[in-house]
Amino acid sequence: MALSLVACAQPLKLTPDDSRIVLAHQLLDAPNPADRGSYGVKTLYYGSGTDKQRRYYRDSVAIKTKAVDASAFVSMQPEQAEDRKKYWGFDAKQFPINGRVWYPDGAGPFPLVLVVHGNHNMKDYSDPGYDYLGEHLASRGFILASVDENFLNGAMRNENDGRAWMLLKHLQAWRGFNDSASSPLRGKIDMHNIAIMGHSRGGEAVGHAAAFNRLPRYPDDAKVKFEFNFDIKAVVAIAPVDAQYKPAGQFTPVENVNYLVIHGSHDGDVSAFTGLRQWQRVKFTDGKPWFKSAWYVYRANHGQWNTVWGSTDAGPRSARFLDLRGLISPEEQRQFGKVVIGAFLEATLHDKREYLPLFRDHRVAGAWLPKTMYITRFQESGYKTLANYEEDVDVTTGSVAGVSLTGDSLSTWKEDALNLRWQNTPMNDNAVWLGWNRHLAGDDTTKLGQPATYTIALTDSLARALRVDRQSSLYLSIAPTDAKPGPRQPARDSTKKDSSKAKSRPPKKPDAKKEEKDTTTIDLSVEVVDANNVTARLPLTRYGMPRRPLETHVLRRADREKTQFANTYELVLQTYVVPLADFVAASPQFAPDKLKAIRLVFDRTLAGTIILDDIGVSAIDPAFLAQARP
């Protein structure tokens, strides 16, 4: 009996923390974006002034707003609509424009940041939960408004377009606040520098809002006109869901904004990094300097970025089934938010370019970031794809004409789709799996073969078209896996008779030790070759930490964890940006403008498997490369 009482609860399992090494240095020489700024902070509420449930929006509004008709975006069962109207005092035809504002005590104009919560118990109001960000950002010269969309919370479905539309209606109200003579915010708002930020379903909604902002009509009902066109420069998605709403049945396309997505590995609500899918879909098409950044935060959860939500991601009683022991503290998680969101907004709205390197390689800010492990993706508008494995099923061709792919001595070479760990949900992204083992099969276990290689070759014309030069950088995104191929079969001499059958021994039984998880650090060399066959080689670890998958157990019960999740880890690839100038420094004869091939040489770890994606080159803004690790 005692055994059955405890049998299903699993012990705490975490990947050993390497942050003391990875985050050992602080190379960015800029003020910590998590430090309080120099402005005094003022607060106010705007809203209907008639709110039945929220006294702030009834008795304390400094600016009265008109209700909006959101009925085109929100559908409910009649009983549900009736219940909600009874509680809130209004229905979807009269949604209020309510918000709480933190703003700097100064003349302005200040960039405007709207933050919207996601789904939660509608009676446990979520909008006050970003107070720490409001206080912080206002002190640093931003206006932050936390938008009330609690009336869209609870048992609603497919309403994220409504959340997005409401956010844009708030921006319309803000345009009025800036222009109105009676407004306490008159002239203080920089309507040309706007960021929208959302959490959970709100995180999906900001993607829709960025898309709706530039559309003339509602994709699902063209009778509804959109006339927004705000200068949204930055979009922040905190632990977002994805594609709960699909405009016109398609995944939401987002273009030409700076985009940041953050997600915790131990998210007990949105337990997969679904925001990576929207991150992949953000495109830069107008030639302006945009960038996008994704952060996977080990041991962070869903709710600690909101002070109301807290650590129990699935309600007050969820500690019964969520394993909360591995979480970083709420303070650490919010400190991360202040650093990364703060730096992102400083860089994109205040044009403080000194923060840009943080998004290229997070190791430059070891003193700012809470000590946990991070996996980061990065891309900026100069990036040009060579291979992203989306275009066809031919493993020898790249994603643009003129790129060919070859492998040598690889044990594994296959292209496949990446899946999220939650019920194997498609990531909508393909990649290549490359495995190697330098050990040669046979009795002599010390015998090693030549290192395996994987080569991305460019034709001369493509190299010229890409205008690669010394200022360019090479992009790779890599995730080591736990798979370890067996020893390599020695190359056969085809001129000799096949005598192996006669001499062959019965295969050995698998050694129990071989079944143990290989935790050796994965490293490899990145080699470039120019048209003169001059090569230059650098270790990958100089540009980031290639970690094996981070072990993640969200639920207390092992059996339920197994049912819900395909893996005990999320496959998140780390982006490595390698300046070609570094290759020149390593091998001065190397001519970047004659780049002929990029080669991964698996010479630094004897055996392993990696997933590789998004290989490309970029004429990256040098500001991103400042203060790189030596």
Add this chain to the structure above:
Amino acid sequence: MNRVRTLAPALIALFAGRLSAQCLPLRLPIGASTRGIAMADANTAGRDDDVIFYGPAQLAVARGTSASVERYSDRLVGGALSTVSRIASGAVGLGAQIIEGRNEPQCNLVSVGPNGLFVSSPAPRDVTRMLAVIGGAGTFKRFHFGASAKYAGVQAGDERTSRLMFDAGVSRDMSLADFVPLTVAVAVQNIGTSAADTVQLNTPLRAALGLTSGGPVGPLDLAVAAQVAVERNANQPLFQHGRMIGGLGLELGYAWLDGYNFALRVGERVPPTRTDIGHFTFGAGLVLDRVTIDYAGEGEVGSRLAHRIGIRLR
């Protein structure tokens, strides 16, 4: 004379039950839910499969399969089986109950003779009461509607009595003051019974209103079950001459892991009509993922206790 005839079953029960502690009560107990019994048998608004014995509406939300046995005394034991399965947006349930007892040879039954005088005759040695129920429920506009048919029979010595009857019910989940969940259920049971069945089968026409509620109390979970019912007295109109009975049960549970919890229960009720069962009930439950083990105790006449043990699979 009519008055005597009307009151006869009550008088018979009164006398028969008191003739000897070794004699069976005239009416055999009908409680069939271990958890429900521990909470005053106030189970009309219950959510487990054995709610089929109390009212069919809640079958719409009930789940599982359960079996239970109860020892009332060394001469009387009973058991029940029930199961519920989802079908489309509704559910169907099956239930069966049996109670067996044996009278001592000296036990007598008192009845009213043709001349209006009480007549004593030997009680049947063996008495068996059986009940089989099949029911279904569905949901319409947030109301759960249910109906069930049941076949009850008593074999008392060589004499056999049986009857086909029906139950109907309606229930709804709502909330108190917007926060506290509340389930309200109404059931009318034993439609088609007769005055004779009231005694022999213990199936009086009965109308019951049940409530369940609950919520967190610190780290514990509190559940409350309450019920008021009126049972028809012989052939009298239900609400004019019915016997009002009621009960209130409480459960305090602690879950240390999702799907694993332990609960203690108590109940206080108007004792069931003309049985040896008393007013105080208590019990405990242990949930181990899909398996629930429940215990219930019922105070009986004197200081005796009836013990019931049940197991439920979800």
